[in-house]
Amino acid sequence: MKIDQTVNGATSGYFAVFDGGEKTDSLAGLSTALLHKQMHTWPALADGYAALEKSLIKEIDGGNWKARIQCNPRRIVSSGAKLDPETIKKRPCFLCPRNLPVGQEAILYREDYNLLCNPAPIFPGHLTIAARRHIPQELRENVETLLLLADDFGSGTTVFYNGPKAGASAPDHLHFQAAPSGLMPIEGEAFRKWGAVEVKTIDGVAITRTVGLARGVIVMEANRAAAVSDVVVNIMDIMGRSLTDSDGEPPLNIFCSRFRENWRLILCPRIKHRPDAFFCEGEKQIVVSPGAADMGGVVIAPRERDFHLLTAELIADIYREVAFGDDATEKILSKL
Numbered sequence: 001m002k003i004d005q006t007v008n009g010a011t012s013g014y015f016a017v018f019d020g021g022e023k024t025d026s027l028a029g030l031s032t033a034l035l036h037k038q039m040h041t042w043p044a045l046a047d048g049y050a051a052l053e054k055s056l057i058k059e060i061d062g063g064n065w066k067a068r069i070q071c072n073p074r075r076i077v078s079s080g081a082k083l084d085p086e087t088i089k090k091r092p093c094f095l096c097p098r099n100l101p102v103g104q105e106a107i108l109y110r111e112d113y114n115l116l117c118n119p120a121p122i123f124p125g126h127l128t129i130a131a132r133r134h135i136p137q138e139l140r141e142n143v144e145t146l147l148l149l150a151d152d153f154g155s156g157t158t159v160f161y162n163g164p165k166a167g168a169s170a171p172d173h174l175h176f177q178a179a180p181s182g183l184m185p186i187e188g189e190a191f192r193k194w195g196a197v198e199v200k201t202i203d204g205v206a207i208t209r210t211v212g213l214a215r216g217v218i219v220m221e222a223n224r225a226a227a228v229s230d231v232v233v234n235i236m237d238i239m240g241r242s243l244t245d246s247d248g249e250p251p252l253n254i255f256c257s258r259f260r261e262n263w264r265l266i267l268c269p270r271i272k273h274r275p276d277a278f279f280c281e282g283e284k285q286i287v288v289s290p291g292a293a294d295m296g297g298v299v300i301a302p303r304e305r306d307f308h309l310l311t312a313e314l315i316a317d318i319y320r321e322v323a324f325g326d327d328a329t330e331k332i333l334s335k336l
C-alpha cells in the first residue's frame with residue numbers, strides 16, 4: 001500500500017499504516033510511537049499534555065462508586081462547544097483530513113480511518129480514531145469497527161464512543177476514542193461480582209447490569225464479536241422505540257476492550273447530553289458536559305469554580321438527570 005497520501009496541507013505522508021496484516025506492527029505499539037514523536041514535533045500536543053499534567057484532581061467517593069474530577073481548562077473547547085446543527089454546519093470540521101492542524105500526523109488505520117493524538121487529552125495516551133470521510137457519528141453501521149479496534153489494540157486499551165447526542169464534540173464526523181484501560185472507575189465497577197445483576201445470556205453474550213452506581217450500566221461479555229454487535233443493535237432498537245424524537249440514534253456511551261479471549265463492552269444508556277445546570281446563568285451554571293469519560297467516572301470541570309463546587313451528591317444528581325437509572329435500564333433489558 002502506498003503511504004504517500006496527504007493527511008493535511010502541510011505533511012506529505014502517514015506516520016504509519018495499519019492494515020491488520022501479519023507483518024504490521026501492533027496498533028498499540030504504533031500509537032505509542034506516534035505519541036512520542038508528536039510530543040516533539042507538534043507543539044499543540046505538548047501544550048495539551050502540559051495542561052493535563054497541571055490539572056487539579058479531586059477524588060470523589062459516592063459509596064458504591066467513585067469518580068475523579070479533573071479541572072482541565074483546555075477542555076472548555078469541547079465542554080463549552082455549541083452543538084446545534086446550525087453551528088456545526090458552519091464551522092470547519094476539525095476531524096476532516098483537510099482541516100487537521102499543521103504538524104499533526106496520523107496512522108492510516110485499515111484504509112478508512114486516521115488514528116490521531118488528541119491535542120486536549122483527558123488521559124495520558126488519549127487517541128482519536130476518525131473516519132477519513134466526513135460521515136455522521138453513527139454506531140449502528142459501525143459497531144463492528146468499534147469491536148475490531150478493541151481487538152487490534154489488544155487488551156490494555158479501552159476504545160470508547162460518544163453518541164451524537166451524548167457527548168460527541170463532532171456529531172457530524174464518525175470517530176472513536178481510545179485510552180489505556182483502567183483509568184475510568186467504571187471499568188472496574190462494571191465487572192465487580194457483587195452489585196451486579198445477571199440478566200441473561202443471548203447467543204453466548206453474558207449480559208449483566210450494575211446496581212447503585214447512580215447511573216444504569218449494561219455490561220456484555222462474549223468471545224464472538226458478531227454476537228456482541230447484535231446485542232448492541234438490539235438495545236439501540238429498544239431505546240429507539242421509546243424516543244419521542246425519532247431523529248437519529250438514541251443517546252449512549254460505550255466502552256469496549258479485550259479481556260483474555262473475550263470482548264468486554266459497557267453501555268451507558270442516556271436520556272440527554274447536558275444537565276439543565278449547564279444552561280443556567282451566573283451562580284447556578286455548572287459547566288459539566290457529560291460524555292463517555294464523565295459517565296465512566298472521570299468528570300471534566302474546565303472551570304475551577306465548578307471543580308470546587310462538585311460533590312458526590314451533585315455528580316449523582318447530574319448522572320440521574322442525564323442517564324438511565326437502574327430501573328429504567330432493567331426495563332430496556334427485559335425487552336431483549
Ligand SMILES: [Zn+2]
Pocket residue numbers: 093094095096133134135172173
Ligand atoms: Zn469532518
